[in-house]
Amino acid sequence: MPRYQPRQLEPKWQAYWEKHETFRTPDLPTGPKLYVLDMFPYPSGDGLHVGHPEGYTATDIVCRFERMRGKSVLHPMGFDAFGLPAEEHAIRTNTPPRVQTERNIANFRRQLKMLGLSYDWNRELATTDVDYFRWTQWIFTLLFDTWFDDEAGRGRPIAELPVPSEVAEQGEREIRKYQDQFRLAYQSDALVNWCPALGTVLANEEVIDGKSERGNHPVQRIPLRQWMLRITAYADRLERDLELVRWPDSTKKLQADWIGRSVGAEVDFFLGSPEQFSDWKSERSRRGFPAQPGADVLRIYTTRPDTLFGATYMVIAPEHPFVDRLTTAGQRAAITAYRERAATRSDRERTEASKAKTGVFTGSHAINPVNGQPIPIWIADYVLISYGTGAIMAVPAHDTRDFEFAVEFHLPIVAVVDPGSVGEVDRAKLLAGEQCYAGVGRAIHSNEFDGMETEPFKIRIAERLAAEGIGRRAVNYKLRDWLFSRQRFWGEPFPILHELDGAGQPTGMLRAVPPDQLPVDLPRLDDYKPHGRPEPPLAKAPDDWLYPVIDGQRYRRETNTMPQWAGSCWYYLRFIDPKNPQAPVDREKERVWMPVDLYVGGAEHAVLHLLYARFWHKVLYDRGFVSTPEPFARLVHQGMILGEIEFTGYQDASGNWISASDVAEDANGAPVMRIKTPTGGAATTPPTALQARKVDPEQVEKKGDLFVLRELPSIRIESRANKMSKSRGNVVNPDEIVRDFGADSLRLYEMFMGPLEQVKPWSMAGVSGVRGFLDRAWRMIVDEKLEAIALSPAIDDSLPSDAQNRVIHKTIQAVTRDLERMEFNTAIARMMEFVNFFTKESQRPRSAMEAFVLLLSPFAPHIAEELWQLLGHSQSLAHAPWPPFEEAYTRDTSIEVPVQICGKLRSKISVPADCSPDDLETAARADARIAELLAGKQIVKSIVVPGRLVNFVVK
RNA sequence: GGCCGAGUGGCGGAAUGGCAGACGCACAGGACUUAAAAUCCUGUUUGGGGUUACCCAAGUGCGGGUUCGAGUCCCGCCUCGGCUACCA
Numbered sequence A: 001m002p003r004y005q006p007r008q009l010e011p012k013w014q015a016y017w018e019k020h021e022t023f024r025t026p027d028l029p030t031g032p033k034l035y036v037l038d039m040f041p042y043p044s045g046d047g048l049h050v051g052h053p054e055g056y057t058a059t060d061i062v063c064r065f066e067r068m069r070g071k072s073v074l075h076p077m078g079f080d081a082f083g084l085p086a087e088e089h090a091i092r093t094n095t096p097p098r099v100q101t102e103r104n105i106a107n108f109r110r111q112l113k114m115l116g117l118s119y120d121w122n123r124e125l126a127t128t129d130v131d132y133f134r135w136t137q138w139i140f141t142l143l144f145d146t147w148f149d150d151e152a153g154r155g156r157p158i159a160e161l162p163v164p165s166e167v168a169e170q171g172e173r174e175i176r177k178y179q180d181q182f183r184l185a186y187q188s189d190a191l192v193n194w195c196p197a198l199g200t201v202l203a204n205e206e207v208i209d210g211k212s213e214r215g216n217h218p219v220q221r222i223p224l225r226q227w228m229l230r231i232t233a234y235a236d237r238l239e240r241d242l243e244l245v246r247w248p249d250s251t252k253k254l255q256a257d258w259i260g261r262s263v264g265a266e267v268d269f270f271l272g273s274p275e276q277f278s279d280w281k282s283e284r285s286r287r288g289f290p291a292q293p294g295a296d297v298l299r300i301y302t303t304r305p306d307t308l309f310g311a312t313y314m315v316i317a318p319e320h321p322f323v324d325r326l327t328t329a330g331q332r333a334a335i336t337a338y339r340e341r342a343a344t345r346s347d348r349e350r351t352e353a354s355k356a357k358t359g360v361f362t363g364s365h366a367i368n369p370v371n372g373q374p375i376p377i378w379i380a381d382y383v384l385i386s387y388g389t390g391a392i393m394a395v396p397a398h399d400t401r402d403f404e405f406a407v408e409f410h411l412p413i414v415a416v417v418d419p420g421s422v423g424e425v426d427r428a429k430l431l432a433g434e435q436c437y438a439g440v441g442r443a444i445h446s447n448e449f450d451g452m453e454t455e456p457f458k459i460r461i462a463e464r465l466a467a468e469g470i471g472r473r474a475v476n477y478k479l480r481d482w483l484f485s486r487q488r489f490w491g492e493p494f495p496i497l498h499e500l501d502g503a504g505q506p507t508g509m510l511r512a513v514p515p516d517q518l519p520v521d522l523p524r525l526d527d528y529k530p531h532g533r534p535e536p537p538l539a540k541a542p543d544d545w546l547y548p549v550i551d552g553q554r555y556r557r558e559t560n561t562m563p564q565w566a567g568s569c570w571y572y573l574r575f576i577d578p579k580n581p582q583a584p585v586d587r588e589k590e591r592v593w594m595p596v597d598l599y600v601g602g603a604e605h606a607v608l609h610l611l612y613a614r615f616w617h618k619v620l621y622d623r624g625f626v627s628t629p630e631p632f633a634r635l636v637h638q639g640m641i642l643g644e645i646e647f648t649g650y651q652d653a654s655g656n657w658i659s660a661s662d663v664a665e666d667a668n669g670a671p672v673m674r675i676k677t678p679t680g681g682a683a684t685t686p687p688t689a690l691q692a693r694k695v696d697p698e699q700v701e702k703k704g705d706l707f708v709l710r711e712l713p714s715i716r717i718e719s720r721a722n723k724m725s726k727s728r729g730n731v732v733n734p735d736e737i738v739r740d741f742g743a744d745s746l747r748l749y750e751m752f753m754g755p756l757e758q759v760k761p762w763s764m765a766g767v768s769g770v771r772g773f774l775d776r777a778w779r780m781i782v783d784e785k786l787e788a789i790a791l792s793p794a795i796d797d798s799l800p801s802d803a804q805n806r807v808i809h810k811t812i813q814a815v816t817r818d819l820e821r822m823e824f825n826t827a828i829a830r831m832m833e834f835v836n837f838f839t840k841e842s843q844r845p846r847s848a849m850e851a852f853v854l855l856l857s858p859f860a861p862h863i864a865e866e867l868w869q870l871l872g873h874s875q876s877l878a879h880a881p882w883p884p885f886e887e888a889y890t891r892d893t894s895i896e897v898p899v900q901i902c903g904k905l906r907s908k909i910s911v912p913a914d915c916s917p918d919d920l921e922t923a924a925r926a927d928a929r930i931a932e933l934l935a936g937k938q939i940v941k942s943i944v945v946p947g948r949l950v951n952f953v954v955k
Numbered sequence B: 001g002g003c004c005g006a007g008u009g010g011c012g013g014a015a016u017g018g019c020a021g022a023c024g025c026a027c028a029g030g031a032c033u034u035a036a037a038a039u040c041c042u043g044u045u046u047g048g049g050g051u052u053a054c055c056c057a058a059g060u061g062c063g064g065g066u067u068c069g070a071g072u073c074c075c076g077c078c079u080c081g082g083c084u085a086c087c088a
Helices: A006-020 A051-068 A084-093 A097-114 A130-144 A172-180 A231-244 A249-259 A274-287 A305-310 A329-344 A347-355 A400-409 A427-431 A454-468 A587-593 A608-622 A734-741 A743-752 A764-781 A802-820 A824-838 A846-856 A861-870 A917-926 A928-934
Strands: A033-038 A072-074 A146-149 A154-157 A185-195 A200-202 A220-229 A262-270 A297-302 A313-316 A360-367 A374-379 A391-394 A471-476 A496-500 A506-512 A553-557 A598-602 A635-638 A641-651 A663-665 A671-673 A691-695 A700-703 A706-709 A716-723 A894-901 A904-912 A939-945 A949-954
Touching: A006 A097, A006 A734, A006 A743, A006 A861, A033 A051, A033 A587, A051 A072, A051 A598, A051 A635, A051 A743, A051 A802, A084 A097, A097 A734, A130 A146, A130 A185, A130 A506, A130 A608, A154 A608, A172 A506, A231 A249, A231 A608, A249 A608, A262 A274, A262 A305, A262 A454, A274 A454, A297 A305, A297 A313, A297 A391, A305 A454, A313 A400, A329 A360, A329 A374, A391 A400, A454 A471, A734 A743, A734 A764, A743 A764, A743 A824, A743 A861, A764 A824, A764 A846, A764 A861, A802 A824, A802 A846, A824 A846, A846 A861, A894 A917, A894 A928, A904 A917, A904 A928, A917 A928, A917 A939, A917 A949, A928 A949
Parallel strands: A033 A072, A033 A598, A313 A374, A598 A635, A894 A949
Antiparallel strands: A146 A154, A185 A200, A185 A220, A262 A297, A262 A360, A262 A471, A313 A391, A360 A374, A496 A506, A496 A553, A641 A691, A641 A716, A663 A671, A700 A706, A706 A716, A894 A904, A939 A949
């Protein structure tokens, strides 16, 4: 037999690990703890993708390595199993979504186990488990029970919310209504993205170009009662605490940009006549800036209060509540038409039309508070109702959007910032209103502020506005509250009850389901179809589910369900204590295991999942249920794995090759002839459609930087790796790789492809390459010529020679260091060098082979266990100590040092490793070749770097 | 448009500012074999020179700069990829 046969070996060891519970993690760590987490997968019907094992193998290697170094490792896996595909399947087949979901989970579990990942499967969970979502619901009730105390900067129980006495006097129901306005989970009538085809409302981030992310269906905006989570209350802390975590800078920046904190000022523009303006101003001076703007002003938000003198018009969002009031009779028809169009216009249409600004004059004016000038008020959809105050002052000279709008509608442009001599700005054009400049400079046309630099001016004018009661400093965030409800069946039901009156009508009073009555399980339905109305499928539930009676009071259950994000917001906590019936997680266990020390997952979750989870974590922290301010101490993103590199050529309808340099893409991304219009004018005929053809690598050759057809070198061929997709037919299935090469080869290849975080193309030849390495490693230890399994005759109990010791200890050192840095590809290269060396050795000491097997084991655990057993061990190596290296053997006694003349390599000398700089220089001068080249030259300078090089600078 | 990342042999990639191309793939030649597969050995950046050992020159997307010395640091571009998009 004994060739290396992963197909027999791998199931054997997987069964062994399972039987011996090799990777069971104790409830509490027995040594230094390490919590390593993968982003758990959505169990789709397609099964695992080769992208999954990339991150999973990386974390598995870290876990196996650290276990051997004595750490108590928590390494769990689960499934993010709510979601639309299962529900769509349920609708098609009229089976409960749970059925298909569990089938998919079983397949994912099988595939994950097939990879030999060292999870503690006793901790497995799915977000759809009733025992799990019971606590998701419990956390929702906690959000419902929490308000954000701005002064303390943290969430507190709603019972501690100060209630104004005039409210308290009106009794219990008024108090509850008052409290409802401050809860972190609240209801709101929001304009939502209603997708008729999916029968659900989507979050903004699930809508791409006006189409649903899933299915690409059209989306409309309609108002609907929705559950919202007040994530904006935590915006400041979510941004600030990014400092506490070791995450990629790019991800931190993405989150900070998404939160989008900006500091500026709110300013009130007077809506009365110029004659009343001075009265208004003096009244404001007396009474100060009101917390809520009255009807006599239009309140705007700006980050550039220094440009107030350049405000030549104002714009309010089409949805702004003042639109009706500000519209004059003559403008009414135009305004109404514009508002209707804006309401029905999808985001896609807005995007496409973004080149040209649109808007309508209301007929009204407001007065610029700094100079008393009346300026016109317009409505336009480039101003968003949901940001700031929904109204802006337009400063066309210093804001590109305002500039485009002003040019379009011939509005005045007044420059108030002198850029001085900034590179690309034409100062004369700016002053003439022909160019826009958004940068900083020195104030002009700003009365007594002329000459001030932008930054001090901002501070000065803010003080002035505050003193005069017409403005105040303000902070805004791009982040919006989180639209948290979905009109679907397959999600966590909200643990919320709507109180009903005697006639069965809602009273508007809410209560959370009491904790002892959780979970609220999903009811069985006759069918799972959405009805095309924005009313959730749960409204079709049987009455005994829908209308519970508690303490004699009849209620209607909330019929919305939570979005898929909910379950992934806290799963990392449940893994610590997955079976706890009393609490989401035991506090003592939480305290010792948290935070997650290493979290690995795709960069596509850089914003949403990671931001939502941090938000929930902070609420749990404020309420005393977790002990760390941040959940994920360190984050790493694995890079995407692309398909095999493909050569693509293009042909026209008659089969003539078209050079890739002459190919462009049309609006749909289809290849067409590039239109050459030397004058830059628009083409009159539509471009010729082309066919993309896969070209055999044999027919292609490299010419300079490009690839061309071998037969027809004038034809350029595209060479690139594409995203794996069903439609392209370049998806690699892990089942096939395991079948053909083995799980160890798949693991090893995914790590050997390149740095973990980089995007990399798949290559089947590469997989067989690492398989070749495992074959060689096997033959280094096993005698494969024999029928029975036996060690290679080269293996004995001798002590390693000096040369062997150097290889052994250098390899241990390098692999250990690379693992600590998560540089897996170079660690594998070092092990390959080890095998290349030792297969040439006729005497292979057992101790050396054992050290190698231990080094290999985190990467290729099955073959390593098998070899470990062959080397005479009866126990799994999973907890064997990591081999140490001896410093002395990692240093060579004699080293080769390059000698340069004027930075060019001219010779190499061999010297003792501890050679002094003086001796090194002497040895370099003594080298025959160097001496010859130095003869007759004057040495200007000698650079001697001990152990590295010698460089002579000569004239 | 903005932000982030990446450009090194035929390919994936390696290189604390110090010998560019480790390791693997692919390819070529050789050994073993009746033969093939498998395996083992040797070679492979480009151009030029030499009988061999070898020597010379150029070379990490492009153009500058810092330095004794730059794939690596700085400035300015180009190309590709990802994310994002009127946030006042």
